[in-house]
Amino acid sequence: MVRPISEPAGFSVPALRRGDQAAFHALFLQFYAPLCYFTERLTGDREVALEIVSDVFLKLWQKRAGFNHLLSIKSFLYTAAKHASLNYLRSNARRQHRRAAFERAFPSEPVPAPVALMIEIEMMRELDQVIRTLPPRCGSVIQFYFIEGLSTREIAERLSVSVSTVDSQRQRGLKLLRAALGSKALRLLLEMLPGV
Template sequence: MLSYSSSTDFELTNLLRKGDNNAFNEIYKRFQGLLYVYACKVIKDKEEAEDIVQEVFLYLWDKRATINITSTISVYLYTAVRYKFFNLLDRKKVRINYEDSFRQFLEQGEYITDNNIRQKEFSKLIEQEIDALPDKMREVFVLSRKHYLSRKEIAEQLGISEKTVKNQINHALKILRGKIDLFTFLLLLFNK
């Protein structure tokens, strides 16, 4: 009967390639503790070190038939731990970059959203104030500012003089400026 504990690393590796579970168990017993100590020195986190060592052994068993070990099993295992460590660093870096990017988006997104909400509220208030203007003044103002008609065009369309159009627009602007200045002041006051 074959004694796995007295077998060389080379013999165990050959048996492992053939799917020998006992050979795998012996390799695990020989190297798990040493790899864990090595991983702890490299990683400085015991749980992550343990996870990496387990991943290396899982990979070793899963790929036992196709694994290409060009030197010794010990060199292969130590290299695999180091490789997993670098993968972990890359994942952490990506995660940190993602977290930074997400945090930046939230900070800027909140600012942008807040500004959009304020702008919509402000536009709504202006529309309400325009709607509150006297009928004829509102009609003149809307034709001027929303439909971009000239004073002459408005005067012809409404059958009034250009001077009346000018006066109505100026008066509407004066009313709206007073209201807008009040709204701007209130917005600044409550958003500090």
């Protein structure tokens, strides 16, 4: 049996729904520190955790009219913090993967970090431009697979198509990318992406 959550002093769901800042502040005081701890444990970074929790509370304020009880608010706060933390970790892993691929591609040339980042950004911009010229479904599959790192099954579900359709569209997209960029450039770009 789930124990009911006691409302913080000065808080009520109807007041929050009306936009009462005192009610929001009471809720903030109740959950801010535990959410920061939770998020920092997930991300391993205090500054990132503080930023994520601030964003989560902003989202709560924006969606306040949709909540009917404190338990749903608490659930929203922790779920949103968890998803934002996982998104941060995925994004950070992609950046590290791209940087390592770039360093493998140019091992004998030490490149200052800002220059390497500029080169990486330019390469990603060029890849994005070429992906935009692909047929729509083919471009979506390439974007989901190589840029966002989704699995073939996840892409099939998202696009409401079969796994074999995703595979054929991915092969078609790679062929078109190879023609547009050349084999060596495409190989370097794909090596920098998390989905490969």
